[in-house]
Amino acid sequence: MFEKLSPMPADPILGLMAKYRQDQHPNKIDLGVGVFKDEAGHTPILACVKQAEQHRIDTEETKVYIGPTGSPEFNKLIADLAFGNDNPAITANRVRTVSTPGGTGSLRVAADFIKRINPNSVIWVSDPTWANHIGLFEAAGITVKTYPYYDHQNKALKFDEMLATLSQICRDDVVLLHACCHNPSGMDLTTEQWDRVIDITKQQGFTPLIDMAYQGFGDGVDVDAYGVRQMAANVDDMILCSSCSKNFGLYRERIGACSIVAKDSNAADITYSVILYVVRCLYSMPPAHGAAIVETILGSSELKQQWLDELKVMRDRINGNRAMLVNKLIEKGVTRDFSFIAEQKGMFSFLGITPEQVAKLQQDHSIYMVDSSRISIAGIGKTNVDYLAESIAKVLSV
Numbered sequence: 463m464f465e466k467l468s469p470m471p472a473d474p475i476l477g478l479m480a481k482y483r484q485d486q487h488p489n490k491i492d493l494g495v496g497v498f499k500d501e502a503g504h505t506p507i508l509a510c511v512k513q514a515e516q517h518r519i520d521t522e523e524t525k526v527y528i529g530p531t532g533s534p535e536f537n538k539l540i541a542d543l544a545f546g547n548d549n550p551a552i553t554a555n556r557v558r559t560v561s562t563p564g565g566t567g568s569l570r571v572a573a574d575f576i577k578r579i580n581p582n583s584v585i586w587v588s589d590p591t592w593a594n595h596i597g598l599f600e601a602a603g604i605t606v607k608t609y610p611y612y613d614h615q616n617k618a619l620k621f622d623e624m625l626a627t628l629s630q631i632c633r634d635d636v637v638l639l640h641a642c643c644h645n646p647s648g649m650d651l652t653t654e655q656w657d658r659v660i661d662i663t664k665q666q667g668f669t670p671l672i673d674m675a676y677q678g679f680g681d682g683v684d685v686d687a688y689g690v691r692q693m694a695a696n697v698d699d700m701i702l703c704s705s706c707s708k709n710f711g712l713y714r715e716r717i718g719a720c721s722i723v724a725k726d727s728n729a730a731d732i733t734y735s736v737i738l739y740v741v742r743c744l745y746s747m748p749p750a751h752g753a754a755i756v757e758t759i760l761g762s763s764e765l766k767q768q769w770l771d772e773l774k775v776m777r778d779r780i781n782g783n784r785a786m787l788v789n790k791l792i793e794k795g796v797t798r799d800f801s802f803i804a805e806q807k808g809m810f811s812f813l814g815i816t817p818e819q820v821a822k823l824q825q826d827h828s829i830y831m832v833d834s835s836r837i838s839i840a841g842i843g844k845t846n847v848d849y850l851a852e853s854i855a856k857v858l859s860v
Contacts, residue, residue, distance in 0.1 A: 474593075474832050474833070475494055475495060475496075475593075475832065478492075478494040478495075478830050478831075478832065479492075479494065479495060481824075481830065482494070482830045485828050485830075487827075487828035489827075489828065489846065489849045490828035490829070490830070491828070491829045491830065491841060491842075491846050491849070491850055492830050492838075492841050493829065493830060493831040493837040493838050493841040493842070494830050494831050494832055494838060494841075495838060495841070496645070496809050496810065496838050496840075497708075497713060497838075497840065498708060498711065498776050498779075498780075498809070498840045499840045499841060499843075500779070501779075501843045501844060501845070502843075503841075503843065505711065505713070506711070507711060508710065508711045508769065508772045509768065509772060510759050510765045510768040510769040510772060511710060511711060511712065511755055511759070513765060513768075514754075514755045514756075514758035514759050514762075514765060515755055517758050518751065518754045518755060518758065522754070527747045528561075528747060528748070528750045528753075529747065530560065530738050530741040530742050530746065530747060530748075531560050531561065531738065531741075532560055532561020532562075532719075532747075532748040532750070532753055533561060533750065533753045533754065533757060535757045535761065536561055536717075536719075536753035536754070536756055536757040537559040537560065537561060537719065538559070539756070539757050539760040539761060540559065540704065540706075540719045540756065540760070541557055541559045541719070541721055542760075543677070543683065543687075543760060544674060544677065544687055544690055544691075544702060544704055544719075544721065545557060545687070545690065545691055545694050545702075545721075546684070546687065546691050549691050549694055549695055550694075550695045551694040551695060551723050554726070554727065555727040555730065556694075556723055556724050556725070556726060556727060556729075556730050557694070557721055557722070557723050557730065558721065558722050558724070558730050558731075558733065558734040558737070559719050559720065559721040559722075560719065560720050560737060560738065560741055560748070561717065561718075561719055561748040561749075561753050562703075562717075562718045562719060562720050562741075562748055563716045563717075563718070563745060563748055563749055564705060564707060564716040564717060564718045565673070565675045565703060565704065565705025565707060565718040566594065566598065566718075567716065567718055567744075567745070567748070568703035568704065568705065568718040568719060568720040569595070569598055569599075569673065569703045570598060570601075570602065570744065571703075571720045571737065571740055571741060571744065572671055572701045572703055572720055573585075573598060573599050573601075573602035573604055574602050574740045574743070574744060575701070575720075575722075575733075575736060575737050575740050576602075576604060576636055576669075576671075576701075577602050577603055577604055578736060578739075578740060579736065580634055581603075582634065583604060583605075583634055583635055583636055584604070584605045584606070584607055584635045584636070585599050585604050585605070585606050585607075585635070585636045585637075585638055585671070586606075586607050586608065586609050586627075586628075586631060586635060586636070586637045586638065587599075587606060587607075587608055587609070587638045588608065588609060588611035588612070588624075588638070588639075588640065588644070589608040589609065589610055589611050589612070590611070590612060590646055590647065590834070591608075591611075591638070591640075591645075591646075592645045592646065592673070592675075593646075595638065595673075609624055609627040609628060609631075609637070610623035610624050610627060611624055611644075611647070611649075612644075612647040612649055612812075614812065614814065617649075617802035617812075617814065618649070618802075619649055619651070619655070621651075621655055624659075625658060625659070625662060628659065628662045628663075628666065628668075629662055629665070629666065631666055631668045632666070632667075632668065633666060633667030633668055634668075635668045635669070636668065636669045636670075636671050636701075637663070637668050637669070637670055637671065638671045638672075638673060639651075639659070639670055639671070639672050639673070639689065640672075640673055640674075641672050641673065641674035641675075641676075641677065641686065641687065641689055641690050642674065642676055642677065642679070642680040642681075642686035642687075642689075642807060642808065643675075643676035643679050643680045643686070643807050643808020643809060643810075644807075644808065644810075645675065645676075645808070645809070645810050646810045646812065646834065646836040647806070647810070647811070647812055648803075648806030648807055648808050648809075648810050648811040648812075648839075649806055649807075650680065650806075650807050650808075651689060653688050656688060656689040656692060656693075657692065659689075660689075660692055660693055660696050660697070663693065663696075663697055664696060664697060669699050669700065669701065670693055670697065670700050670701070671700075671701040671702075671703065672689065672690050672693065672700070672701070672702050672703070673703050674686075674687070674690060674702060674703065674704045674705070675704070675705040675707070675708060676708050676709065676808050676809065677704065677709055678709040678770075678773045678777060679708060679709060679773075679776065679777055679780065679807070679808050679809065680777070680807040680808055681777075681807065682774075682777070683709075683770065683773070690702060694723050697723070698724070698725040699723065699724060699725065700722075700723040701720070701721070701722055701723075702719075702720070702721040702722075702723070703718065703719075703720055704718055704719050704720075704721070705717075705718040706718060706719075706752060706756050708809070709773055709776075710752075710755070710756055710759070710769070712752045712755065712756070715749065715751055715752030715755070716749055716752060717748075717749060717751075717752030717753050717755075717756060720737065722734065722737060779840070780808070780809065780839050780840060783839050783840070783842040783843070783847075784803050784804045784806065784811070784839055785804045786842065786844070786847055787800070787803060787804075787839075787842055787847060787850070787851065788800050788801055788803050788804045790847050790848060790850070790851035791851045791854060791855065793851065794848075794851045794852050794854075794855040795855055796851070796854065796855050796858060798858060800813075800814075802814075803839075808839075809838055809839055809840055810836055810837065810838060810839065811836070811837055811839060812834060812835050812836050812837075813831070813835040813836075813837050813854070814835060815835045815854075815857070815858070816835075817833040817834075817835075819835075819857045819858070820832075820833055820835050821833075822857050822860070823853055823854070823857055826853075826856075826857075827849075827853035827856075827857075829850060829853055
């Protein structure tokens with residue numbers, strides 16, 4: 463059986479990581495990996511997480527399964543964080559949430575749920591979108607199509623084209639939207655644009671699937687959830703996939719959530735039974751440790767405030783890095799307009815250079831990014847921004 467296999471293409475990010483580790487250049491820079499890094503280039507454990515984890519160690523009494531739903535307390539608190547505890551969908555008891563193995567696990571639960579209830583559904587994703595979205599949905603047997611989103615030439619949204627495509631999507635299909643900090647473009651919808659997308663969603667009747675991997679990394683926990691909260695309050699059916707990897711720094715703990723919003727409480731109970739069946743068939747039970755950390759933080763007013771403060775530090779660093787890079791490029795004599803980087807949100811932006819220039823940055827200057835020129839903003843720091851800006855200036859001048 464195995465001799466019939468052909469090798470799968472390597473993940474470009476993993477390949478970059480390997481090359482970066484082997485590179486001996488003293489000024490090498492990794493702009494490929496999408497994890498938060500502090501000024502020293504480390505991804506630290508948040509202080510609030512340390513405290514919550516110690517509480518977990520001190521109070522945990524068993525390692526027995528927690529059930530397919532995961533922790534009910536985590537599910538409630540993470541849903542309140544996403545939707546707002548006064549959201550009409552919450553107060554009307556229309557939301558059901560399960561814990562999942564990270565945001566990717568949440569998306570796979572959503573994909574299998576969609577496949578089960580409507581095998582012929584098409585999922586529409588933004589062009590571009592997170593690289594794993596397409597493979598993940600196709601692995602679940604769902605057809606994937608794209609709607610216009612990012613204008614690479616003008617560094618802006620193709621919003622009119624996006625609306626035109628959405629207005630043609632049928633009610634049996636699903637549209638994936640990024641809640642905030644769009645990966646990979648960094649270009650988010652404004653509140654006014656969200657309102658127009660919600661209007662078209664209601665008009666067409668398709669099901670929105672919102673991926674929220676970076677709540678709190680854009681403008682703040684509440685502002686970043688605007689689209690999620692307005693959508694939930696205005697449509698009958700909706701799916702939300704969320705992750706605690708970035709905003710809680712719990713990357714390796716693999717904790718996320720999948721929330722279903724239904725028309726009413728009875729419909730929510732029915733969808734809940736289906737999604738629990740999906741979970742049982744996929745991985746049976748979710749991990750418990752990360753959920754326990756998050757529920758300890760969100761369940762304590764003191765730890766929650768500490769988390770919000772630490773999250774602000776991370777957000778401010780990313781936004782500061784954006785402005786710092788733009789200013790340094792100007793300082794190094796770059797005449798091309800890179801101001802769009804400072805205007806975008808979250809961990810990523812497209813630098814907007816050619817694959818050949820990306821290759822030259824790697825070969826001549828040991829600066830690593832994927833061929834699309836998507837850069838991880840967190841990889842920039844005060845100690846490397848001068849070298850980065852100088853290297854970009856040299857490549858652009860050739």
